[in-house]
Amino acid sequence: MSRSGLEKALYDIIAGKQARESFLADSSGFLDRYRLDPQERADLGEVDLPALRERGANPMLLWGMWMTFGDRTMSGYLSELRGGRTLSIRKDRDNG
Secondary structure (H helix, E strand, C coil): CCHHHHHHHHHHHHHCHHHHHHHHHCHHHHHCCCCCCHHHHHHHHCCCHHHHHHCCCCHHHHHHHHHHHCCCCHHHHHHHHCCCCCCHHHHHHHHC
């Protein structure tokens, strides 16, 4: 497991507009910049917050992803962590 690479990628996505735009435009290319194992790449590429939490990702970084791509409510965040899969990033990719 390469949690430091995972957390660096999460931080960059939520803290930097250019990194976020790069991730949204080409998540695979963006993730090439980080030392991630194949499952971390998949979980982060899918923005699978429950899987990322199980891998030990920092809860504040997961909250930051939610605040960036979610509806910004605590109930929505908790639903997402239970597998609700409501993040707008997924909807945008499915519709675009």
